[in-house]
Amino acid sequence: MNAARHAERSAIVLTGCTVVDGRALEGVAPLADAAVWVRGERIEAVGPAPEVLAAAGAAGDFRQVDLAGAYLTPGLVNMHTHLSLSLPGQGGDAVKGLGAYELAHYMADGARRTLRCGVTTVRCVAEKDHADFALRRAIAFGRVTGPRIFTAGQALVCTGGHGHEGTDTLECDGADGFRRGVRGQVKAGADLIKVMISGGIAGEHESIHTRQLFPDELAAVIETAHAWGRKVTAHAGPAPVIAEAVELGLDCVEHGYQLTPEVAALMAERGTALVPTLLVTRCEEFFDQLGVPEWMRRRSLDAGPRHLESYAMALAAGVEVLLGSDMPPFWQFEGTNASVRELEHMSESGLGPARALYAGTLGPVRWLGAEADLGTVEPGKYADLIAMDGDPLTATSAFRGVRWVMSGGRIVRDDRTGWNAS
Ligand SMILES: [Zn+2]
Secondary structure, X not given: OOHHHHHHOXXXXXXXXXXXXXXXXXXXXXXXXXXXXXXXXXXXXXXXXXXXXXXXXXXXXXXEEEEEEEEEEEOEEEEEEOOOOOXXXXXXXXXXXXXXXXXXXXXXHHHHHHHHOOEEEEXXXXXXXXXXXXXXXXXXXXXOOOOEEXXXXXXXXXXXXXXXXXXXXXXEOHHHHHHHHHHHHHHHXXXXXXXXXXXXXXXXXXXXXXXXXXXXXXHHHHHHHHHOOOEEEEEEEEHHHHHHHHHOOOOEEEEEEEOOXXXXXXXXXXXXXXXXXXXXXXXXHXXXXXXXXXXXXXXXXXXXXXXXXXXXHHHHHXXXXXXXXXXXXXXXXXXXEHHHHHHHHHHHHHHOHXXXXXXXXXXXXXXXXXXOOOOOOOOOOEOOEEEEOOOOOOOHHHHHHOOEEEEOOEXXXXXXXXXXXX
16 A cells, blocks of 8 residues: 555544454454544554544544444455456347557546445455556555455466356466466466366356366466465366365355255365355346356256255355355345345354355454454454444345445545545
């Protein structure tokens, strides 16, 4: 973060709030009548309002912001994001047809909308043309309003494999090819590596069951990424392919459409997380808006019941599950945005509100290795905070009511005053 942007921010004390975060699962109770002192980009203190106000007053001037009885939580973290998503069909073709400069603006617009939804961090898992690295820099320097970005750059895929049609993937073949692919993404600035190891819903010439990498290719990806200190996440459907990858050290599974109790137990044992992206098989309205072809609609809907069974198996086995929408995180959908809708599905399908809060905040942050900076409302962390009227520990739908958003100590949305940062 640049110094000039930092200096612009005066101290703020947030009052009139109940502070809640993912540590509720670990015995840290919500704090009612709390105040949060934000100095620069970070949280200075959290505690009972009189104490925090006195401490802030003793340190100098500050601005008090009354949140009027809101619940204050860390911002959401969406672990499966594509800001340059282009599915088959006319909506996706329009994105594919954008020139480089247009694409950059399109992604910046998505980033701004995402942050306004209260999603303060995203993990991008395949973006076009390395535009994500430019966007990440623009956000870090304050030229664009958007979430913090952790990104895989382009996803690695075998020739003709899942997603090969777009410039958000890089075709590789053979162990050497995949090693080069990993190193190329790391060279460009990737925080993690994404690899497509099976077919999926959006590929016309494959099925969800199609195995796409040989074991030596998969091992090459994982060994190379780990040697460079990067985790690997895989687009994966069928259980045998996932089991093999988990044995080789895979860190995270995307979708997991067809888990079995055995592979779920293996994931739990090895600490492999699951980003279930439940929306992918239940988002007809979104597909209609984009005009996706009939074969894709059908494949999506058909996979829905089995996908939900898989998710239940993962929960039963104790697999860590994390929020990820796959749909653009800001997309207005079924009365809210895609990030909140996904979290509702996760909560209602067995997770419950307290674990959903964790799966949408602290859980992802721990996977990203960013817990020193993000994920809870604690002194020393970045002031990435959101406020809503409902209690998120009672109902995940409380996140539909996010009405105030702060990113790095800067208020970027306040519905009561009509303020929206541009
Ligand atoms: Zn995806």
